[in-house]
Amino acid sequence: MKITIFGLGLIGGSVARDLKERKFADYIYGVETNPENAGIALKMKIVDEIVGTAEGIDNADLIIITTPVDATISILPKILDRVTTQTVTDMGSTKERIVERVKLHKNRKNFVAGHPMAGTEFSGPAASLSGLFEKKTTILCNIEDSNEEAIGIVRKMYAVLNMNVVEMSATSHDVHVAYVSHISHISSFALALTVMDIEKDEKNIFNLASGGFESTVRLAKSSADTWTPIFMQNNNNVLTALNNYIDKLQELKIFIKEHRVAEMHGVIKKSNRIREILNK
């Protein structure tokens, strides 16, 4: 199968590696607007060839969009304008705005909206990893709007990536990821900013980071290009989630302020339940 990947970053690069190594792809075209990333992807043999948009579309059996979600909104309709029999899928962290954008497109059925839940805090093709998706979950949204053939090809691709496929509406997807992924990132960005504002001596941050800070702040290393449009596209759900999170922080603050030891102990115990949930 010939595959074109739009956007050769962490996700696009990692997908390319696995699909090539596992022989799902015979030949991979890359479309990449950043010449530096295009050069790295070619040099690392992540893709076989860098091509322009039209050639990328025309030559492929399967087109995978792994750009930041603002770029996806803008290029997806253009790709669908030009496809004939090709399957198109995306891997963006928001889904509602993306499916909304092409809802009435004549080739909507060629498109399958997806979101593999995998990543690291790094970005760019040099950060791509083999096996990044292994045994994790991917979400396919609104598949009633896609044709059988396209769904079949995308499912096959995720089987090759060894991912567990879950189906969901784009609306539900965006609510769930606001809580489970998007506010995790915001809490981490805010924590990094707070600590850097206060701790003028960076040596102290470095020295004391093993007290828990390092893991909570890991996501604060994530790309601004990737995350800014995610928050903007999923703004309503993210704002609701963020309000709930701030309310919870205020509640804990009151327990500390009023020395309500038993209640503080109780909520920490309750939060410990996350261990069982994550080990399920």
Added chain:
Amino acid sequence: MKITIFGLGLIGGSVARDLKERKFADYIYGVETNPENAGIALKMKIVDEIVGTAEGIDNADLIIITTPVDATISILPKILDRVTTQTVTDMGSTKERIVERVKLHKNRKNFVAGHPMAGTEFSGPAASLSGLFEKKTTILCNIEDSNEEAIGIVRKMYAVLNMNVVEMSATSHDVHVAYVSHISHISSFALALTVMDIEKDEKNIFNLASGGFESTVRLAKSSADTWTPIFMQNNNNVLTALNNYIDKLQELKIFIKEHRVAEMHGVIKKSNRIREILNK
């Protein structure tokens, strides 16, 4: 050297392992009020013998307190009441209340206040690890109130644990850890609670956790017995840090709400600086 460890949890157990393996300790006595943990520590040969408080004090050259910080406040004066030439140190995550408690004690000079910045989200002697402290930083506080001999023994112990020693006042320590350690934990507890409140279907949390949630929420697995008294003892600094953190979240919220893309991008870029700071 004969060592007595009060409190055989994650930290006490891990200290015992390294000091024994590295021949700094010839014999380790454990004092532990929880009979289950005492049994595990003995069975795992983390300590050579479980003894009562008086015997633990009388038999030791060095006494290490690794209990939750509320227990430290209560047993430290009793231990100092009874010591003659023994060195006493603690490893608690708060320092100001602890040094304040024994400020006027006749044997204050036998005590060295310490805080090795190391740990995991797990607790109890079964969670103890060899090499937990390796190449991390430990903080010694108000050492002008300790005698030379005691400081020498504690420094030697941290050299054996292969830790980098930093000196600081107890007051500064408590401010720094409020930012770099304590609010990390609060942000994580609050995130776990928020997500569990909203996501009634735990299967969704589990499926979507690799979207960043898993690492941000790791600390939410931490012990309520350990963390409740830390927050209560360091309440003023923690409340200030928490207010700053909530202000930062409110700022990000406004950027999202008002679709201020450039400003959101700018603060994420700024928070990315944490990568360089942590890699120093």
